[in-house]
Amino acid sequence: MKTVFYPGCTLKSAAGYQESIEAVLEALEMEVPEVEDWNCCGATAYFSLDEMAALVLPARVMAIAEEMGADQVVTPCNACYATLRKARAILAEEEDLKEKVNKALGVEGKLYRGRIQVRHLLDFFMEPQVRDTWKARIQRPLKGLSVAPYYGCQYTRPQTDGEDHPERPVTLDLFLEDLGARVVDFTAKTYCCGAAQMVAHEDACLPLVKRILLDARQKGAQAVVAICPLCQFNLDAPQAKLNIGEMPVVYFTQLLGLAMGLEERNLGLKKLLVPFKVAL
Amino acid sequence: MEARGLLKELLEMPGGDQILKCIQCGTCSGSCPMYQAMDYGPRRLFAMAKGGDFDEVFRSNTYWICASCYFCTVRCPRGIKITDIMYALKRMAVARGYTPREKSAYMYQAFKETVEQYGRLSEARMMQKYLTKAPMDAIKNASLGLKLLLKKRMEFKVEPVKNPGTFKAMLEKARELAHEGSSQEGEVQWSPEEA
Ligand code: SF4
Ligand code: SF4
Numbered sequence: 001m002k003t004v005f006y007p008g009c010t011l012k013s014a015a016g017y018q019e020s021i022e023a024v025l026e027a028l029e030m031e032v033p034e035v036e037d038w039n040c041c042g043a044t045a046y047f048s049l050d051e052m053a054a055l056v057l058p059a060r061v062m063a064i065a066e067e068m069g070a071d072q073v074v075t076p077c078n079a080c081y082a083t084l085r086k087a088r089a090i091l092a093e094e095e096d097l098k099e100k101v102n103k104a105l106g107v108e109g110k111l112y113r114g115r116i117q118v119r120h121l122l123d124f125f126m127e128p129q130v131r132d133t134w135k136a137r138i139q140r141p142l143k144g145l146s147v148a149p150y151y152g153c154q155y156t157r158p159q160t161d162g163e164d165h166p167e168r169p170v171t172l173d174l175f176l177e178d179l180g181a182r183v184v185d186f187t188a189k190t191y192c193c194g195a196a197q198m199v200a201h202e203d204a205c206l207p208l209v210k211r212i213l214l215d216a217r218q219k220g221a222q223a224v225v226a227i228c229p230l231c232q233f234n235l236d237a238p239q240a241k242l243n244i245g246e247m248p249v250v251y252f253t254q255l256l257g258l259a260m261g262l263e264e265r266n267l268g269l270k271k272l273l274v275p276f277k278v279a280l
Numbered sequence: 281m282e283a284r285g286l287l288k289e290l291l292e293m294p295g296g297d298q299i300l301k302c303i304q305c306g307t308c309s310g311s312c313p314m315y316q317a318m319d320y321g322p323r324r325l326f327a328m329a330k331g332g333d334f335d336e337v338f339r340s341n342t343y344w345i346c347a348s349c350y351f352c353t354v355r356c357p358r359g360i361k362i363t364d365i366m367y368a369l370k371r372m373a374v375a376r377g378y379t380p381r382e383k384s385a386y387m388y389q390a391f392k393e394t395v396e397q398y399g400r401l402s403e404a405r406m407m408q409k410y411l412t413k414a415p416m417d418a419i420k421n422a423s424l425g426l427k428l429l430l431k432k433r434m435e436f437k438v439e440p441v442k443n444p445g446t447f448k449a450m451l452e453k454a455r456e457l458a459h460e461g462s463s464q465e466g467e468v469q470w471s472p473e474e475a
Contacts, residue, residue, distance in 0.1 A: 157350035204317035
């Protein structure tokens, strides 16, 4: 099974997501090559304005991954994940659209065959073999840390590649339990944070963020755990405007790094806006 | 009969005919996180569309405000792909020159222009474009911008795809092919931010 990595555009400016992914993979001596010359997936913007391009963008990424001989492409972003899977599903059903997409890809000499699988980074880490690898490396279990697993909306909706429930998924819960953390019963785990609408409709989105963070607090969580750069940003950045105290929002790979005993400074924790300073 | 033509068009897009199966149960509107900010919830919007009141449908902010969370879609008892219909409405509205009063339309356009140029998105670049259209949002978020800058998380330098020229040609080809079929696309006409 060959796996390639599609970072997506937001990973670079995310608060320590990229650093922690790299640190963890390096410590595990796992190589997951990046999709060469990757492009933006188009996200919600392209499906809003230009349907054909909205299909061509993710198809280009998947075509390159196929060219690299990969069986699956793994992404750390919920929006990339949902977009690639959406395009994949549409192109599997609509033969004429696939033909057109390939005509456009032909401009760059590329071809999308439709054989590649699309996985979220979380699911990749929970593949039995990968899971065994990092579980064997846990040195400092996160005993005494209570966490709220935040999946966001586009990880399980409209569907996941696992069997996870669209509203009450458990994959991240299981991951965090493996790290030794206490996982709180988080009602808001798939509530929407407003996503890209935070830019234009902050007034409508702030109450959504507040609801999520307050649920985490009421359930006794010391931190919210995110699996997507946009989710993390939306929950972390506006806290100064909310007046409900601070709730750190960390990436699941940062916690994995901590549990593996990796150096804190290699996990990008300093880039979080609300500091994460829980004594472990 | 413009309205009838538009209804026909909506019904002809993949999954669009499902709108006729809507039983007006309201599960979608009741689940929608953005409902408070919408002129009408999805249920009401579909009732209006089925009734042929497309002018009012397109004038509403509903489909622009949709955050694409798919909550309605996974819960609809009739299996209607509501989120996809919201996307289709946006494309139809732009193609028909309904100047959106919605800032989200400008945000999407800024996103698209950035990607067209570099093949990749830089949030900082996109925000630069967007904020010229919505300057109030820049003032609201000035302190956040500063914090990000200090944390070295504001990236103005974009590492573009290897060949932005052929990349752009590929997207132009896609646009050309879209016009052959019934797909909708267009440019959002910039207009000054409404007070
Ligand atoms: S949930 Fe489905 S059936 Fe119910 S009102 Fe909404 S679209 Fe119609
Ligand atoms: S997908 Fe859009 S319309 Fe549906 S519940 Fe989410 S925000 Fe509302």
